[in-house]
Amino acid sequence: MSFCHLFRIEINMIISSLISTYFQPSTNDKEFEKWIATALSAVLDFLENRDGFKIHSDKSPSEISKIFNSSKIPNKGESIARVLNETIENIIKNSVRVSNPYFIGHMTGATPNFLLICDIIISALNQNVVKIETALSATYVEWQTLCWLHRLIYDRSENFYSKVLQNSDTAIGNCCSGGTVGNITALVAARNKAFPNIHKKGIYLSYQKEKCKRAVVIVSERGHYSIKKACAIMGIGEENVISVPCHLFTNKINLSELKKIIKKLTVEKVKIIAIIGIAAGTETGNVDDLSSLAKICKDNNIWFHVDAAWGGALLLSKTHKKIVKGIKNADSVVIDGHKFLYLTLSHSSVLFKNKNSLDTIRHTANYIIRDGSVDLGRTTLEGSRRFDSLKLWFTLKVLGQEGYDLLIKNAIKNAFLLAKLASEHPSFEVTSQPETSIITYRYIPKELKMRMVLAKKIHVTENKKFLAELKNHSFGKKEDFIRVTKKVNSALNKINTNLQKEQRKNGKSFISRTTLQTVWKSQEIVVLRAVPFHPLTNNETLAEILREQEELGNKLFAKIRKRIMNEEAQAIRFFSDFLI
Amino acid sequence: MSFCHLFRIEINMIISSLISTYFQPSTNDKEFEKWIATALSAVLDFLENRDGFKIHSDKSPSEISKIFNSSKIPNKGESIARVLNETIENIIKNSVRVSNPYFIGHMTGATPNFLLICDIIISALNQNVVKIETALSATYVEWQTLCWLHRLIYDRSENFYSKVLQNSDTAIGNCCSGGTVGNITALVAARNKAFPNIHKKGIYLSYQKEKCKRAVVIVSERGHYSIKKACAIMGIGEENVISVPCHLFTNKINLSELKKIIKKLTVEKVKIIAIIGIAAGTETGNVDDLSSLAKICKDNNIWFHVDAAWGGALLLSKTHKKIVKGIKNADSVVIDGHKFLYLTLSHSSVLFKNKNSLDTIRHTANYIIRDGSVDLGRTTLEGSRRFDSLKLWFTLKVLGQEGYDLLIKNAIKNAFLLAKLASEHPSFEVTSQPETSIITYRYIPKELKMRMVLAKKIHVTENKKFLAELKNHSFGKKEDFIRVTKKVNSALNKINTNLQKEQRKNGKSFISRTTLQTVWKSQEIVVLRAVPFHPLTNNETLAEILREQEELGNKLFAKIRKRIMNEEAQAIRFFSDFLI
Structure with a gap:
């Protein structure tokens, strides 16, 4: 050697x-x-x-x-x-x-510091909740959190839950890594109910057997992108996600449009797998009329799923739970822990009204999750999983429902506060009314704000008298004026996009941005999107964020204005000159 | 008030x-x-x-x-x-x-203590890697770990990776919460390649357009249950997972059977979406002949996916990487961090040979993961995700490839050691040969062990001379003897099931159990399943575990033997009396 x-x-x-x-x-x-x-x-x-x-x-x-x-x-x-x-x-x-009170840009953020204790325990114990052999107490803790959430939504009897807690043959829901997995699980259950044996036979044979040529999922245009993703994965196809228009000012699904769509699809013999209620939309935080949706689903015998990844938390607030009224009639509900329940990533749950809904997703393997066991892996999309439910269990114990009520009330108060500050401010325009703890608005130079209000009115009105009166003003024909206004909007889009980027670069605060179809239907409007749910975000924080945005906006506006030959700059000049 | x-x-x-x-x-x-x-x-x-x-x-x-x-x-x-x-x-x-050296029952277990540091950091930072706005360095760390694993598998040029690292339009893989999500992602990519536009149109229209009435996924009978689960979710259907027999002693896919199946399916105009290579089977830890599978896939233009959730780690071992030879020809590979890479739950990755494979899974949303961004959420099945890749990054840095090599060598050595101890022991029978770090065996009373060896020979032999010679012995006709032997096996199944349960109850050590079709084809045999990959599990640990099992087995055997009228007990008595 x-x-x-x-x-x-x-x-x-x-x-x-x-x-x-x-x-x-x-x-x-x-x-x-x-x-x-x-x-x-x-x-x-x-x-x-x-x-x-x-x-x-x-x-x-x-x-x-x-x-x-x-x-x-x-x-x-x-x-x-x-x-x-x-x-x-x-x-x-x-x-x-992300956990700074000045970070109000996304649904990821504030988490109580004691979750660090939970993550230490979760990591050190390294329980794998797929199976009781690798997760003893963890199995029951997870099971209990599912019961807690189920009862919060569906409020079944004590007797119902005591039976569920003791019975390995029933499952009322799954914990999962996020809302997307939860949405897929719910939609798979819905699809499997609509087409018996589809789990085994697959879509092609099942559709054929039921003489069905098309099956769809319906959701409002504010539906989360994960719905399309889910339908693509599940073989339903993105194009079979039917998008229902929303009311312009509330961002809620337009129920009469929905009814028309259902009627049309029924005539065309298209199978409706599920209608999804949004609670709340990730862009504007608005919640569909769940009670009416539930009734429509019941009348038409359609699965009703509620994507409450963000808004499910409202159930914990005595004051605000009315926003999600009707949720208890949903066949399935997704609630994320790592959003409005203030947990660290990742935690989500999908709950089912009927304790047999998950039966078609049941699977077993010889060496693991044997039939008749209490193994949590029997009905989950995922296999091996972390003991993340400890975080929800621990936090619900420490805060109690009362604690969550305070957090949620404060978060919603913050959104209304920001809406008030922005709408009363000469340089901002609120673009969606808050309902949960999300609000969108945009910077608009003070020279243009009141003009834009009028422009909107001109844009939407059919009142001839009003238009005739305006004709004496300097803006010329309505069509020409609308064309000019759209150019102004393009300029504002650029300003708001850059404002958001600059604010991120400055690093003092953070807000996100998105695009919305507001009153300018055919034109996408860039808006700033705030999620001020951090318990330490307050009046002062919000005012400071607006101050910075105003300053950035003014600078960007001044820059554009200076460009003499630029079309948008010309439009702005014209726009700021017309009399109001 | x-x-x-x-x-x-x-x-x-x-x-x-x-x-x-x-x-x-x-x-x-x-x-x-x-x-x-x-x-x-x-x-x-x-x-x-x-x-x-x-x-x-x-x-x-x-x-x-x-x-x-x-x-x-x-x-x-x-x-x-x-x-x-x-x-x-x-x-x-x-x-x-689960992290005790005497817990050798599942793939969840040993993890280095320094991962606690990582989990503290992950939890406290709470970065959401769906989007760079909520995960700056985390985005690049995850990206780097994906490159590391990709290079480990595919060994593309330095140039390839430098381009990938700078280009937001390409994606070579995703991190995900577990192997099931990874397998679904890979199979969705395979399905989407087989049927253009299926992502948008859905399965029904796409099959029709391609004049396809059936599409299948092929995997050996040792395939993980998540494959069926994936196909059920994806709308392919569980019954369209074609199970190929394995070689009895190696538990590897039978290639000539596979070829026959491909031929038959081709004649029937059935589309084969993917063939899955197993590396390694979760029950016995054996690895398919990946090189031959790759060639068959190439010859038939079929997507080749390798489920290397467990065995992908072998690539880190100079000594053992030959076991997964051929993996670099796979179109997609799943490797779990929380299994043989010794990470805490949860961590998995799915990698793609071709940097355009994930294009059909690309999705965008306005407020998040905008087109052209480097947001990791663009191609993942999941949305919000934890910064779990830090654990792999940290561990690969601390251990280096050399450190992993030692861990893996030791883990495999342990499995061979246990196989040796069990096969040389008068009261155990090895039921599958180790290849990675999994081994199955069963307790068998010393009175019966040698007789069972002979019984197996009698069962499988067609040698008339041998049978004629045996005829002079006391066991009578072959058919009758086989019938008796099956009863003995039933008794052994009960003994091994109870032995495993009692050992768990005793609480000194833990081993799992599963059922296998061994030489007793039509009869499922209960076996003990060990995954002795803990670095502190050694000769002494394994010997002690066997000692306890022998003792438990002997007690259970004595109990059954005493039952005079019991059919199985009678079979055992007959069996122990025949001459060998």
Whole structure:
């Protein structure tokens, strides 16, 4: 044996024994305690902004991408201290402060600090809830959280739940990693109910057997993109997601349009697999009229699914649960924990009114999830899963329904507050009324705000007298004026897009943006979208965010105005000149 | 205003301010530090077995279920101290010690302790990797881990990866919550390639357009149950998962049977969406001949998917990567982090050879994952996701490929060691040969072991001379003898089932069980299934587990033997009497 070979063995033994220590629980290991302390202190520095506060890093995405551009797995290992240091410098410091009160841009955000305890426990125990053999108490904790949510929605009898809790043959829902998986699960159950044996036979044979040439899912135009995704995956096809128009000002599904669509589809012998109620729309936070939807579904014998990924939380608020009235008549409901229930990623649940709805999704395997067991994996789309339900269990215990009520009330109050601030502000226009804790608005230069109000009126009115009166004004023919206004809107779209980007770059606060079809039907309007549900976001935070936006908007507006030959700039000049 | 009302407001304010503190990062809060310390110490007590060692709790599932039987969300909150205490007493103490070296029952288990650091960071940062606006560095870390795994499998050029890393239009794979989601993603991509526009049009129209009446997915009978689940969800139908027999002793797909099936399906004009190679089977850990499968797929222009949820890790071992030779010719591959890569739940990846494979799954939404962005959510089945890729990134950095090589070598060595111990033991029979780190065997009383060897020979032989020679022995006609042997097998099935249950109850160690069709084709045989991949599981651990099993088996055997009138007991007596 060569010296080299011997040396190699020795190295192997050293590495091997080093690696072995990584698999010891290591309480008494001072090193281990040190790493944990270092990690904790680094994340707290970050969260408490002690490292020079920025919501988004100063580094650009492309600069950051260069840090992680080696495509090859390192051959040799490094010390934990070194990798941890790299993690702090390159990853933590270039993360987004989503839990900051000035981050009001997405549904990811505020989470109570005690969830860190839960994640430590979840990670250390590493229970796999697919099966009771790898998750004993965890199985029952998850089961209990499902019962809690089910009762919150459906309010069945004590007796119903005591039977469910003891019976391995029934399942009232699944925990899952997110709302998309929940929506897919619900739609699969709906599809399987509409077509018996489709689970085994597949879509083609099942449709043929039922003499069905087309089957669809109906949802309002505010439906989450995951609905289309789900239908594409499930073989229904994106084009078979029928989009129903919404009322312009409420963003709620237009029920008479829906009824017309149902009638038309029925005449055409198209099978309606499910109608989906939105609670709430991710863009504007508005909630469909669930009671009426439930009645329409019942009358037409159609599965009623409610995507309450965001709004399901309202059920915990005595004051606001009326917003989702009618949800208890849904056949299935999705509620995300990691959104308005303030949990860390990831946690979602899908619940079913009928305890047999999941029967067509039941699966077993020999070595795992045996028939007749209480294994949670029997009815889940996913297989191995993390014990994420501990987070919901723990938080519901600590906050209680009363605590959640306060959080939700405050979140909704914030949205109304921002709506008030924006609508009363000379330089903003509210583009959707808040209902849950989401609101959209846009920057509009103060010179144009009142003119835009009038322009909207001109745009939508059919009142000839009103138009005749206006004719004396300087804006000329209605059609020409509308054309000009659209150019102004294009300019405003650019300003708001850039405003949102600049605000992100400034790093003091963050708000998202989206596009909406408002009164300018054929024209998409870029709007700023706020989700001010953080409990520490308040009047002052919101006012400050608006102040920054006004300043950014004014600068961007001034820039555009200066361009003499630019069509949009000309339109703006014309627009700001017309008399009101 | 009534006194009561006033009081109510005050309570609300107190709760409200209490809740607000939960949303502070709270570094300086001594309370917060105390909770973290309590939680850490509780999980370490549990992991280090300082609380009276039991792999499974002494409490039965039904006892534990009673702790969690209240179906109503608590109205009032409790203190964190109290809920944490309840978590420790009721949840932690009744959890399964999956990371103990004596837990060799499932693919969930050993994880390096430093992952706790990662989970603390992941939880505290709470980045949502669906979108770069909520995950800056996290987006690139995940992207890098996907490149690492892709290069490990496909070994494309440096140039290929540098282009991929800079280009938002390409995607070479997704991180996902588990192997099932990965398998669904791969099969959706395969289906969408086989039927253009199926994503939009759905299965029914697409099949019709292609004049296809049936489309199938092919996998060996050792395929994971998630394949059927995937096909049911996707509208292909469980019955369109064609199961190919395996070789009896190797548990690998029978290639000549496969070729016959392909030929038959082609004649019948059945479309084959994909052939799935198993690497490795979850029950016996064996790996299909991937090179030959790849060639068959190429010759027939069929998508080749490899389910390497467990075995993908072998690519990290210089010694053992040959087991998965041919994987680089797969169109798609699933590798789970939370299995043989030793990560905590949950982490999985699906990789695609061709950087355009995910194009048909691309989706966008206005407020999120805009077209042209680098948002990871563009091609994932899931929406919001946790930053779980940090765990793989961190672990690959700390261990390096060399470290993983050692872990994997040791894990496979353990399986061979257990196979040796069991086969040389008078009271065990090995039922599948290890190849990765999974092995199955069963208890068989020493009086019967050699007789069972002979019985198997009698069962399978067509050698008349051999049978004639045996005729002089005491067992009578072959058919009668086989009938008796099957009864003996039934008795052994019961013994092994109960042995596994008793061992779990004893709580000193844990092994799983499954049923296999071995040489007794029409009879399912209950076998013990070990996954001894824990780095601290060794010769001594394995020998001790066998000792306990022998003892339990002997007791159970003695009990059955005593039953005079019982048919199985009679068969055993007859069987133990025949001469060998």
